[in-house]
Amino acid sequence: MLRIAIQAKGRLNEESIGLLAEAGVSIEDSKRKLLARSDGFPLEVLYLRDDDIPQAVSMGVADLGVVGLNEVEEKGFDVEIVHRLGFGKCRLSLAVPKTEPYDGLSYFEGKRVATSYPVILSRFFREKGIAAEIHEIAGSVEIAPSVGMADAIFDIVSSGGTLVTNGLKEVEQVLFSEAVLIGGRALSDDKRQILSQLLFRIEAVERSRGLKYVLMNLPHAKIPEAVRILPGMKSPTILPLAQEGWSSMHVVINERELWSKIEQLKAIGAEDILVLSLEKMIR
Ligand code: PRT
Numbered sequence: 001m002l003r004i005a006i007q008a009k010g011r012l013n014e015e016s017i018g019l020l021a022e023a024g025v026s027i028e029d030s031k032r033k034l035l036a037r038s039d040g041f042p043l044e045v046l047y048l049r050d051d052d053i054p055q056a057v058s059m060g061v062a063d064l065g066v067v068g069l070n071e072v073e074e075k076g077f078d079v080e081i082v083h084r085l086g087f088g089k090c091r092l093s094l095a096v097p098k099t100e101p102y103d104g105l106s107y108f109e110g111k112r113v114a115t116s117y118p119v120i121l122s123r124f125f126r127e128k129g130i131a132a133e134i135h136e137i138a139g140s141v142e143i144a145p146s147v148g149m150a151d152a153i154f155d156i157v158s159s160g161g162t163l164v165t166n167g168l169k170e171v172e173q174v175l176f177s178e179a180v181l182i183g184g185r186a187l188s189d190d191k192r193q194i195l196s197q198l199l200f201r202i203e204a205v206e207r208s209r210g211l212k213y214v215l216m217n218l219p220h221a222k223i224p225e226a227v228r229i230l231p232g233m234k235s236p237t238i239l240p241l242a243q244e245g246w247s248s249m250h251v252v253i254n255e256r257e258l259w260s261k262i263e264q265l266k267a268i269g270a271e272d273i274l275v276l277s278l279e280k281m282i283r
């Protein structure tokens, strides 16, 4: 049995549960309990605040965790980053009032910077040789300059909308973050085995992202041309139709090139084109 810590509520909660569900790990009654068993996979879920997840994993209270890389870096507990999950993307950035002229990091020399990420920020300033005053505050960092608590902020930015609303501009991007799967350093062989099964499933889900399964009918004579347009994973599957002289072709296409390929296929006489979503791709 493997225990995974995920955020109880907040930005990463839904996608963490969604990822497990796509990997075939469904969790009973998520919201009300601290601990929940999954159906059909030897995993239990521990719901925590994101701030507590790195420590829980490093102490072995949980074997795995899903948490923002920003929290892992800030807390500094000894955990292994097992897999980057690609959701919860954001960055930790320095921002200053938009009316301030900014001409490089020396701007921060002697300035007061408000943040909830003092460890990451002081490491950054130390590396860059900047002596600034770091003020740790727990929330609403973005209002600190307008109320006179700080000259600048260091905070999470995603769309940038919050900065604009508060009359700030992003001037330095310090850390790019996303949700990561973390693991304890001392997992038993049994637990590593379950982890590799889980990773196998997660990777199958990830591989299928952005892919579509496309079926179409076309005259036999057009097959060589269609294969040139759509080489597919190995080569496309061609099945004869009951109607003489026609075939059905099946192929996996990346969503980015879907429309251009479909236009080319229609131009050579493909008909009845079906586009299906693809859930998993196992290799
Ligand atoms: O209760 P708990 O402690 O578990 O949750 P929390 O309130 O500490 O964290 P939560 O749920 O807000 O965020 C969890 C994780 O999501 C963070 O640690 C990041 O890894 C990630 N993440 C991704 C974000 C954002 N995007 C984000 N935009 N976390 C916070 N924000 C906030 C940011 O602080 C700022 O106030 O959104 C605002 C900026 O957004 P934009 O789009 O206006 O730039």
Ligand code: ZN
Binding pocket: 049, 050, 051
């Ligand atoms: Zn938190």
